[in-house]
Amino acid sequence: MQFAPYDNFAKFYDLEYSHKENDLDFYLDMAESCGEPVLEVGVGTGRVAFELAAAGYRVCGIDNSPKMLAVAEQNLAGLDKEVRRRVSLTHGDMRDFSLGQKFPLCIMPFRTFLHNLTMDDQLATLRSIKKHLSPDGVLAFDLFTPLYNVMAQNSWRDRIDPDELADPESGVSIDIHIEHEPKEQLLKICNTYMLEGQPPESVAMKYRYIFRYEMEALLRCAGFSIRAVYGGFEKQAYDFHSGMMIFVASREE
Ligand SMILES: C[S@@+](CC[C@H](N)C(=O)[O-])C[C@H]1O[C@@H](n2cnc3c(N)ncnc32)[C@H](O)[C@@H]1O
CATH class of the missing domain: 2.20.25 (N-terminal domain of TfIIb)
Structure with a gap:
Protein backbone atom coordinates (compact mmCIF):
# COMPACT_ATOMS: atom_id res chain seq x y z
CA MET A 1 0.00 0.00 0.00
CA GLN A 2 1.14 3.54 -0.77
CA PHE A 3 2.61 5.70 1.97
CA ALA A 4 0.14 8.22 3.43
CA PRO A 5 1.07 11.41 5.31
CA TYR A 6 -0.46 10.15 8.59
CA ASP A 7 1.61 6.94 8.57
CA ASN A 8 4.41 8.71 10.42
CA PHE A 9 1.94 10.24 12.82
CA ALA A 10 0.11 7.00 13.71
CA LYS A 11 2.24 5.95 16.68
CA PHE A 12 1.75 9.36 18.35
CA TYR A 13 -1.87 10.09 17.40
CA ASP A 14 -3.64 8.51 20.37
CA LEU A 15 -1.18 10.01 22.84
CA GLU A 16 -1.98 13.43 21.44
CA TYR A 17 -5.70 13.15 20.72
CA SER A 18 -7.42 10.03 22.10
CA HIS A 19 -8.69 12.11 25.05
CA LYS A 20 -10.33 14.72 22.81
CA GLU A 21 -14.05 14.47 23.63
CA ASN A 22 -15.62 17.85 22.86
CA ASP A 23 -17.03 16.69 19.49
CA LEU A 24 -18.43 13.29 20.51
CA ASP A 25 -21.93 14.37 21.63
CA PHE A 26 -22.38 16.37 18.44
CA TYR A 27 -21.61 13.39 16.19
CA LEU A 28 -23.67 11.05 18.41
CA ASP A 29 -26.55 13.46 18.08
CA MET A 30 -26.16 13.48 14.28
CA ALA A 31 -26.30 9.68 14.27
CA GLU A 32 -29.40 9.73 16.43
CA SER A 33 -31.22 12.08 14.07
CA CYS A 34 -29.98 10.62 10.74
CA GLY A 35 -29.69 6.91 11.54
CA GLU A 36 -27.20 4.20 10.67
CA PRO A 37 -24.95 2.94 9.23
CA VAL A 38 -22.67 5.94 9.60
CA LEU A 39 -19.77 6.53 7.21
CA GLU A 40 -16.74 8.19 8.81
CA VAL A 41 -14.27 9.59 6.30
CA GLY A 42 -10.76 9.84 7.78
CA VAL A 43 -11.59 7.45 10.62
CA GLY A 44 -8.04 7.57 11.99
CA THR A 45 -7.53 5.43 15.08
CA GLY A 46 -11.29 5.13 15.71
CA ARG A 47 -11.68 7.88 18.31
CA VAL A 48 -15.16 8.91 17.10
CA ALA A 49 -16.21 5.76 15.22
CA PHE A 50 -15.84 3.51 18.26
CA GLU A 51 -17.91 5.88 20.44
CA LEU A 52 -20.69 5.66 17.86
CA ALA A 53 -20.40 1.88 17.77
CA ALA A 54 -20.46 1.70 21.58
CA ALA A 55 -23.69 3.72 21.49
CA GLY A 56 -25.24 1.09 19.18
CA TYR A 57 -24.62 2.51 15.67
CA ARG A 58 -23.02 0.58 12.84
CA VAL A 59 -20.04 2.49 11.49
CA CYS A 60 -17.98 2.13 8.37
CA GLY A 61 -14.69 4.01 8.52
CA ILE A 62 -12.29 4.74 5.69
CA ASP A 63 -8.80 6.17 5.87
CA ASN A 64 -5.87 6.32 3.46
CA SER A 65 -3.23 5.67 6.14
CA PRO A 66 -2.53 1.94 6.63
CA LYS A 67 -0.73 2.73 9.88
CA MET A 68 -3.61 4.74 11.34
CA LEU A 69 -5.91 1.86 10.37
CA ALA A 70 -3.55 -0.62 12.05
CA VAL A 71 -3.81 1.35 15.31
CA ALA A 72 -7.60 1.47 14.85
CA GLU A 73 -7.69 -2.33 14.44
CA GLN A 74 -5.62 -2.70 17.60
CA ASN A 75 -7.94 -0.38 19.54
CA LEU A 76 -10.97 -2.19 18.19
CA ALA A 77 -9.62 -5.57 19.28
CA GLY A 78 -9.76 -4.36 22.89
CA LEU A 79 -13.47 -3.51 22.70
CA ASP A 80 -16.55 -5.53 23.48
CA LYS A 81 -17.56 -8.14 20.87
CA GLU A 82 -20.91 -6.42 20.17
CA VAL A 83 -19.12 -3.11 19.52
CA ARG A 84 -16.58 -4.80 17.25
CA ARG A 85 -19.39 -6.35 15.22
CA ARG A 86 -20.77 -2.90 14.38
CA VAL A 87 -17.50 -1.55 12.93
CA SER A 88 -15.91 -2.02 9.55
CA LEU A 89 -12.63 -0.34 8.58
CA THR A 90 -11.55 0.09 4.97
CA HIS A 91 -8.45 1.48 3.35
CA GLY A 92 -9.47 4.23 0.92
CA ASP A 93 -8.78 7.72 -0.28
CA MET A 94 -11.51 10.26 0.47
CA ARG A 95 -11.08 11.74 -3.02
CA ASP A 96 -11.93 8.50 -4.80
CA PHE A 97 -13.48 5.62 -2.94
CA SER A 98 -16.22 3.17 -3.66
CA LEU A 99 -17.84 1.12 -0.92
CA GLY A 100 -20.85 -0.05 -2.93
CA GLN A 101 -23.14 1.10 -0.14
CA LYS A 102 -25.25 4.17 0.71
CA PHE A 103 -25.38 5.88 4.08
CA PRO A 104 -27.90 8.21 5.73
CA LEU A 105 -25.01 10.05 7.41
CA CYS A 106 -21.37 10.76 6.59
CA ILE A 107 -19.18 12.46 9.18
CA MET A 108 -15.68 13.92 8.79
CA PRO A 109 -14.60 14.91 12.29
CA PHE A 110 -11.57 16.91 13.36
CA ARG A 111 -10.66 18.88 10.24
CA THR A 112 -10.05 15.89 8.01
CA PHE A 113 -11.44 17.79 5.02
CA LEU A 114 -8.57 20.31 5.30
CA HIS A 115 -6.15 17.60 4.15
CA ASN A 116 -7.48 18.22 0.65
CA LEU A 117 -4.82 20.60 -0.59
CA THR A 118 -6.31 21.65 -3.94
CA MET A 119 -9.77 22.65 -5.13
CA ASP A 120 -9.85 19.57 -7.36
CA ASP A 121 -9.22 17.37 -4.32
CA GLN A 122 -11.82 19.22 -2.25
CA LEU A 123 -14.49 18.76 -4.92
CA ALA A 124 -13.48 15.15 -5.62
CA THR A 125 -13.91 14.35 -1.91
CA LEU A 126 -17.32 15.99 -1.70
CA ARG A 127 -18.46 14.19 -4.86
CA SER A 128 -17.19 10.82 -3.61
CA ILE A 129 -19.08 11.36 -0.37
CA LYS A 130 -22.23 12.43 -2.22
CA LYS A 131 -22.18 9.16 -4.19
CA HIS A 132 -22.30 7.29 -0.87
CA LEU A 133 -25.23 9.20 0.62
CA SER A 134 -28.81 7.95 0.47
CA PRO A 135 -31.27 10.39 -1.19
CA ASP A 136 -31.90 12.38 1.99
CA GLY A 137 -28.40 11.66 3.36
CA VAL A 138 -26.50 14.19 5.46
CA LEU A 139 -22.85 15.21 5.62
CA ALA A 140 -21.55 16.74 8.89
CA PHE A 141 -18.00 17.92 9.53
CA ASP A 142 -15.96 20.46 11.47
CA LEU A 143 -13.16 22.80 10.45
CA PHE A 144 -11.22 25.56 12.20
CA THR A 145 -11.76 29.16 11.15
CA PRO A 146 -8.62 30.88 9.87
CA LEU A 147 -8.47 33.50 12.63
CA ARG A 208 -5.38 23.99 3.36
CA TYR A 209 -7.54 26.30 5.45
CA ILE A 210 -10.94 27.40 4.23
CA PHE A 211 -13.22 30.36 4.90
CA ARG A 212 -16.92 29.97 5.62
CA TYR A 213 -18.34 31.07 2.28
CA GLU A 214 -15.58 29.25 0.39
CA MET A 215 -16.78 26.03 2.08
CA GLU A 216 -20.41 26.83 1.31
CA ALA A 217 -19.49 27.44 -2.36
CA LEU A 218 -17.60 24.13 -2.53
CA LEU A 219 -20.58 22.28 -1.05
CA ARG A 220 -23.00 23.86 -3.51
CA CYS A 221 -20.66 23.21 -6.40
CA ALA A 222 -20.54 19.51 -5.46
CA GLY A 223 -24.33 19.30 -5.27
CA PHE A 224 -25.05 19.76 -1.57
CA SER A 225 -27.44 22.16 0.09
CA ILE A 226 -26.41 23.67 3.39
CA ARG A 227 -28.65 22.88 6.32
CA ALA A 228 -26.66 24.57 9.08
CA VAL A 229 -23.36 26.25 9.89
CA TYR A 230 -22.53 26.22 13.59
CA GLY A 231 -19.83 27.98 15.58
CA GLY A 232 -19.32 25.11 18.02
CA PHE A 233 -20.33 21.60 18.99
CA GLU A 234 -23.20 22.88 21.14
CA LYS A 235 -24.76 24.05 17.84
CA GLN A 236 -24.10 27.69 18.67
CA ALA A 237 -24.74 30.19 15.88
CA TYR A 238 -21.74 30.57 13.57
CA ASP A 239 -19.25 33.08 14.92
CA PHE A 240 -15.95 33.48 13.10
CA HIS A 241 -14.17 34.27 16.38
CA SER A 242 -15.15 30.98 18.01
CA GLY A 243 -12.35 29.48 15.94
CA MET A 244 -14.58 26.66 14.77
CA MET A 245 -17.11 26.01 12.05
CA ILE A 246 -19.33 23.00 11.68
CA PHE A 247 -21.21 22.29 8.47
CA VAL A 248 -24.30 20.18 8.07
CA ALA A 249 -25.27 19.65 4.44
CA SER A 250 -27.54 17.34 2.53
CA ARG A 251 -27.68 15.95 -0.98
CA GLU A 252 -29.38 18.26 -3.40
CA GLU A 253 -31.74 16.28 -5.59
C1 LIG B 1 -7.15 14.76 12.07
S1 LIG B 1 -7.21 13.03 11.70
C2 LIG B 1 -8.86 12.68 12.26
C3 LIG B 1 -9.01 11.24 12.71
C4 LIG B 1 -10.37 10.93 13.36
N1 LIG B 1 -11.47 11.28 12.49
C5 LIG B 1 -10.51 11.68 14.65
O1 LIG B 1 -11.39 12.56 14.73
O2 LIG B 1 -9.75 11.42 15.61
C6 LIG B 1 -7.35 13.03 9.95
C7 LIG B 1 -7.46 11.64 9.34
O3 LIG B 1 -7.74 11.78 7.95
C8 LIG B 1 -6.96 10.83 7.24
N2 LIG B 1 -6.77 11.30 5.87
C9 LIG B 1 -6.00 12.32 5.42
N3 LIG B 1 -6.04 12.40 4.08
C10 LIG B 1 -6.88 11.41 3.67
C11 LIG B 1 -7.35 10.97 2.40
N4 LIG B 1 -6.94 11.57 1.26
N5 LIG B 1 -8.21 9.93 2.35
C12 LIG B 1 -8.62 9.30 3.49
N6 LIG B 1 -8.20 9.66 4.72
C13 LIG B 1 -7.36 10.71 4.81
C14 LIG B 1 -5.66 10.74 8.02
O4 LIG B 1 -4.95 9.55 7.72
C15 LIG B 1 -6.17 10.83 9.45
O5 LIG B 1 -6.43 9.56 9.98
Whole structure:
Protein backbone atom coordinates (compact mmCIF):
# COMPACT_ATOMS: atom_id res chain seq x y z
CA MET A 1 0.00 0.00 0.00
CA GLN A 2 1.14 3.54 -0.77
CA PHE A 3 2.61 5.70 1.97
CA ALA A 4 0.14 8.22 3.43
CA PRO A 5 1.07 11.41 5.31
CA TYR A 6 -0.46 10.15 8.59
CA ASP A 7 1.61 6.94 8.57
CA ASN A 8 4.41 8.71 10.42
CA PHE A 9 1.94 10.24 12.82
CA ALA A 10 0.11 7.00 13.71
CA LYS A 11 2.24 5.95 16.68
CA PHE A 12 1.75 9.36 18.35
CA TYR A 13 -1.87 10.09 17.40
CA ASP A 14 -3.64 8.51 20.37
CA LEU A 15 -1.18 10.01 22.84
CA GLU A 16 -1.98 13.43 21.44
CA TYR A 17 -5.70 13.15 20.72
CA SER A 18 -7.42 10.03 22.10
CA HIS A 19 -8.69 12.11 25.05
CA LYS A 20 -10.33 14.72 22.81
CA GLU A 21 -14.05 14.47 23.63
CA ASN A 22 -15.62 17.85 22.86
CA ASP A 23 -17.03 16.69 19.49
CA LEU A 24 -18.43 13.29 20.51
CA ASP A 25 -21.93 14.37 21.63
CA PHE A 26 -22.38 16.37 18.44
CA TYR A 27 -21.61 13.39 16.19
CA LEU A 28 -23.67 11.05 18.41
CA ASP A 29 -26.55 13.46 18.08
CA MET A 30 -26.16 13.48 14.28
CA ALA A 31 -26.30 9.68 14.27
CA GLU A 32 -29.40 9.73 16.43
CA SER A 33 -31.22 12.08 14.07
CA CYS A 34 -29.98 10.62 10.74
CA GLY A 35 -29.69 6.91 11.54
CA GLU A 36 -27.20 4.20 10.67
CA PRO A 37 -24.95 2.94 9.23
CA VAL A 38 -22.67 5.94 9.60
CA LEU A 39 -19.77 6.53 7.21
CA GLU A 40 -16.74 8.19 8.81
CA VAL A 41 -14.27 9.59 6.30
CA GLY A 42 -10.76 9.84 7.78
CA VAL A 43 -11.59 7.45 10.62
CA GLY A 44 -8.04 7.57 11.99
CA THR A 45 -7.53 5.43 15.08
CA GLY A 46 -11.29 5.13 15.71
CA ARG A 47 -11.68 7.88 18.31
CA VAL A 48 -15.16 8.91 17.10
CA ALA A 49 -16.21 5.76 15.22
CA PHE A 50 -15.84 3.51 18.26
CA GLU A 51 -17.91 5.88 20.44
CA LEU A 52 -20.69 5.66 17.86
CA ALA A 53 -20.40 1.88 17.77
CA ALA A 54 -20.46 1.70 21.58
CA ALA A 55 -23.69 3.72 21.49
CA GLY A 56 -25.24 1.09 19.18
CA TYR A 57 -24.62 2.51 15.67
CA ARG A 58 -23.02 0.58 12.84
CA VAL A 59 -20.04 2.49 11.49
CA CYS A 60 -17.98 2.13 8.37
CA GLY A 61 -14.69 4.01 8.52
CA ILE A 62 -12.29 4.74 5.69
CA ASP A 63 -8.80 6.17 5.87
CA ASN A 64 -5.87 6.32 3.46
CA SER A 65 -3.23 5.67 6.14
CA PRO A 66 -2.53 1.94 6.63
CA LYS A 67 -0.73 2.73 9.88
CA MET A 68 -3.61 4.74 11.34
CA LEU A 69 -5.91 1.86 10.37
CA ALA A 70 -3.55 -0.62 12.05
CA VAL A 71 -3.81 1.35 15.31
CA ALA A 72 -7.60 1.47 14.85
CA GLU A 73 -7.69 -2.33 14.44
CA GLN A 74 -5.62 -2.70 17.60
CA ASN A 75 -7.94 -0.38 19.54
CA LEU A 76 -10.97 -2.19 18.19
CA ALA A 77 -9.62 -5.57 19.28
CA GLY A 78 -9.76 -4.36 22.89
CA LEU A 79 -13.47 -3.51 22.70
CA ASP A 80 -16.55 -5.53 23.48
CA LYS A 81 -17.56 -8.14 20.87
CA GLU A 82 -20.91 -6.42 20.17
CA VAL A 83 -19.12 -3.11 19.52
CA ARG A 84 -16.58 -4.80 17.25
CA ARG A 85 -19.39 -6.35 15.22
CA ARG A 86 -20.77 -2.90 14.38
CA VAL A 87 -17.50 -1.55 12.93
CA SER A 88 -15.91 -2.02 9.55
CA LEU A 89 -12.63 -0.34 8.58
CA THR A 90 -11.55 0.09 4.97
CA HIS A 91 -8.45 1.48 3.35
CA GLY A 92 -9.47 4.23 0.92
CA ASP A 93 -8.78 7.72 -0.28
CA MET A 94 -11.51 10.26 0.47
CA ARG A 95 -11.08 11.74 -3.02
CA ASP A 96 -11.93 8.50 -4.80
CA PHE A 97 -13.48 5.62 -2.94
CA SER A 98 -16.22 3.17 -3.66
CA LEU A 99 -17.84 1.12 -0.92
CA GLY A 100 -20.85 -0.05 -2.93
CA GLN A 101 -23.14 1.10 -0.14
CA LYS A 102 -25.25 4.17 0.71
CA PHE A 103 -25.38 5.88 4.08
CA PRO A 104 -27.90 8.21 5.73
CA LEU A 105 -25.01 10.05 7.41
CA CYS A 106 -21.37 10.76 6.59
CA ILE A 107 -19.18 12.46 9.18
CA MET A 108 -15.68 13.92 8.79
CA PRO A 109 -14.60 14.91 12.29
CA PHE A 110 -11.57 16.91 13.36
CA ARG A 111 -10.66 18.88 10.24
CA THR A 112 -10.05 15.89 8.01
CA PHE A 113 -11.44 17.79 5.02
CA LEU A 114 -8.57 20.31 5.30
CA HIS A 115 -6.15 17.60 4.15
CA ASN A 116 -7.48 18.22 0.65
CA LEU A 117 -4.82 20.60 -0.59
CA THR A 118 -6.31 21.65 -3.94
CA MET A 119 -9.77 22.65 -5.13
CA ASP A 120 -9.85 19.57 -7.36
CA ASP A 121 -9.22 17.37 -4.32
CA GLN A 122 -11.82 19.22 -2.25
CA LEU A 123 -14.49 18.76 -4.92
CA ALA A 124 -13.48 15.15 -5.62
CA THR A 125 -13.91 14.35 -1.91
CA LEU A 126 -17.32 15.99 -1.70
CA ARG A 127 -18.46 14.19 -4.86
CA SER A 128 -17.19 10.82 -3.61
CA ILE A 129 -19.08 11.36 -0.37
CA LYS A 130 -22.23 12.43 -2.22
CA LYS A 131 -22.18 9.16 -4.19
CA HIS A 132 -22.30 7.29 -0.87
CA LEU A 133 -25.23 9.20 0.62
CA SER A 134 -28.81 7.95 0.47
CA PRO A 135 -31.27 10.39 -1.19
CA ASP A 136 -31.90 12.38 1.99
CA GLY A 137 -28.40 11.66 3.36
CA VAL A 138 -26.50 14.19 5.46
CA LEU A 139 -22.85 15.21 5.62
CA ALA A 140 -21.55 16.74 8.89
CA PHE A 141 -18.00 17.92 9.53
CA ASP A 142 -15.96 20.46 11.47
CA LEU A 143 -13.16 22.80 10.45
CA PHE A 144 -11.22 25.56 12.20
CA THR A 145 -11.76 29.16 11.15
CA PRO A 146 -8.62 30.88 9.87
CA LEU A 147 -8.47 33.50 12.63
CA TYR A 148 -6.98 36.74 11.29
CA ASN A 149 -4.64 37.33 14.22
CA VAL A 150 -3.18 33.84 13.81
CA MET A 151 -2.98 34.00 10.02
CA ALA A 152 -1.24 37.39 10.20
CA GLN A 153 1.93 35.43 10.93
CA ASN A 154 4.22 33.65 8.47
CA SER A 155 5.44 31.14 11.02
CA TRP A 156 4.96 30.42 14.69
CA ARG A 157 5.68 27.83 17.36
CA ASP A 158 3.58 26.10 19.95
CA ARG A 159 4.25 23.45 22.58
CA ILE A 160 2.26 20.66 24.19
CA ASP A 161 3.47 19.58 27.62
CA PRO A 162 3.18 16.00 28.94
CA ASP A 163 0.26 16.88 31.24
CA GLU A 164 -1.84 17.90 28.22
CA LEU A 165 -1.47 14.48 26.60
CA ALA A 166 -3.68 11.40 27.01
CA ASP A 167 -0.97 9.80 29.14
CA PRO A 168 0.95 12.45 31.11
CA GLU A 169 3.20 9.67 32.45
CA SER A 170 4.55 9.12 28.94
CA GLY A 171 6.92 12.03 29.56
CA VAL A 172 6.58 13.05 25.92
CA SER A 173 6.36 16.73 25.01
CA ILE A 174 5.63 18.12 21.58
CA ASP A 175 7.15 21.13 19.85
CA ILE A 176 4.99 22.40 17.02
CA HIS A 177 6.35 24.55 14.23
CA ILE A 178 3.88 26.03 11.78
CA GLU A 179 4.75 27.65 8.48
CA HIS A 180 2.07 29.64 6.73
CA GLU A 181 1.81 30.18 2.97
CA PRO A 182 -1.01 32.73 2.64
CA LYS A 183 -0.93 32.64 -1.16
CA GLU A 184 -1.89 28.95 -1.09
CA GLN A 185 -3.92 29.07 2.16
CA LEU A 186 -1.54 26.39 3.35
CA LEU A 187 -0.28 25.55 6.83
CA LYS A 188 2.72 23.25 7.03
CA ILE A 189 2.81 21.75 10.49
CA CYS A 190 5.82 19.96 11.89
CA ASN A 191 5.42 18.20 15.24
CA THR A 192 8.58 17.15 17.04
CA TYR A 193 8.02 14.50 19.72
CA MET A 194 10.56 14.59 22.51
CA LEU A 195 11.25 12.04 25.20
CA GLU A 196 14.25 12.30 27.46
CA GLY A 197 17.02 9.92 26.45
CA GLN A 198 15.61 9.36 22.97
CA PRO A 199 16.29 11.15 19.70
CA PRO A 200 13.49 13.61 18.82
CA GLU A 201 11.12 12.47 16.05
CA SER A 202 9.54 14.93 13.63
CA VAL A 203 6.35 14.43 11.67
CA ALA A 204 4.96 16.85 9.08
CA MET A 205 1.53 17.42 7.59
CA LYS A 206 -0.32 20.09 5.64
CA TYR A 207 -3.70 21.76 5.88
CA ARG A 208 -5.38 23.99 3.36
CA TYR A 209 -7.54 26.30 5.45
CA ILE A 210 -10.94 27.40 4.23
CA PHE A 211 -13.22 30.36 4.90
CA ARG A 212 -16.92 29.97 5.62
CA TYR A 213 -18.34 31.07 2.28
CA GLU A 214 -15.58 29.25 0.39
CA MET A 215 -16.78 26.03 2.08
CA GLU A 216 -20.41 26.83 1.31
CA ALA A 217 -19.49 27.44 -2.36
CA LEU A 218 -17.60 24.13 -2.53
CA LEU A 219 -20.58 22.28 -1.05
CA ARG A 220 -23.00 23.86 -3.51
CA CYS A 221 -20.66 23.21 -6.40
CA ALA A 222 -20.54 19.51 -5.46
CA GLY A 223 -24.33 19.30 -5.27
CA PHE A 224 -25.05 19.76 -1.57
CA SER A 225 -27.44 22.16 0.09
CA ILE A 226 -26.41 23.67 3.39
CA ARG A 227 -28.65 22.88 6.32
CA ALA A 228 -26.66 24.57 9.08
CA VAL A 229 -23.36 26.25 9.89
CA TYR A 230 -22.53 26.22 13.59
CA GLY A 231 -19.83 27.98 15.58
CA GLY A 232 -19.32 25.11 18.02
CA PHE A 233 -20.33 21.60 18.99
CA GLU A 234 -23.20 22.88 21.14
CA LYS A 235 -24.76 24.05 17.84
CA GLN A 236 -24.10 27.69 18.67
CA ALA A 237 -24.74 30.19 15.88
CA TYR A 238 -21.74 30.57 13.57
CA ASP A 239 -19.25 33.08 14.92
CA PHE A 240 -15.95 33.48 13.10
CA HIS A 241 -14.17 34.27 16.38
CA SER A 242 -15.15 30.98 18.01
CA GLY A 243 -12.35 29.48 15.94
CA MET A 244 -14.58 26.66 14.77
CA MET A 245 -17.11 26.01 12.05
CA ILE A 246 -19.33 23.00 11.68
CA PHE A 247 -21.21 22.29 8.47
CA VAL A 248 -24.30 20.18 8.07
CA ALA A 249 -25.27 19.65 4.44
CA SER A 250 -27.54 17.34 2.53
CA ARG A 251 -27.68 15.95 -0.98
CA GLU A 252 -29.38 18.26 -3.40
CA GLU A 253 -31.74 16.28 -5.59
C1 LIG B 1 -7.15 14.76 12.07
S1 LIG B 1 -7.21 13.03 11.70
C2 LIG B 1 -8.86 12.68 12.26
C3 LIG B 1 -9.01 11.24 12.71
C4 LIG B 1 -10.37 10.93 13.36
N1 LIG B 1 -11.47 11.28 12.49
C5 LIG B 1 -10.51 11.68 14.65
O1 LIG B 1 -11.39 12.56 14.73
O2 LIG B 1 -9.75 11.42 15.61
C6 LIG B 1 -7.35 13.03 9.95
C7 LIG B 1 -7.46 11.64 9.34
O3 LIG B 1 -7.74 11.78 7.95
C8 LIG B 1 -6.96 10.83 7.24
N2 LIG B 1 -6.77 11.30 5.87
C9 LIG B 1 -6.00 12.32 5.42
N3 LIG B 1 -6.04 12.40 4.08
C10 LIG B 1 -6.88 11.41 3.67
C11 LIG B 1 -7.35 10.97 2.40
N4 LIG B 1 -6.94 11.57 1.26
N5 LIG B 1 -8.21 9.93 2.35
C12 LIG B 1 -8.62 9.30 3.49
N6 LIG B 1 -8.20 9.66 4.72
C13 LIG B 1 -7.36 10.71 4.81
C14 LIG B 1 -5.66 10.74 8.02
O4 LIG B 1 -4.95 9.55 7.72
C15 LIG B 1 -6.17 10.83 9.45
O5 LIG B 1 -6.43 9.56 9.98
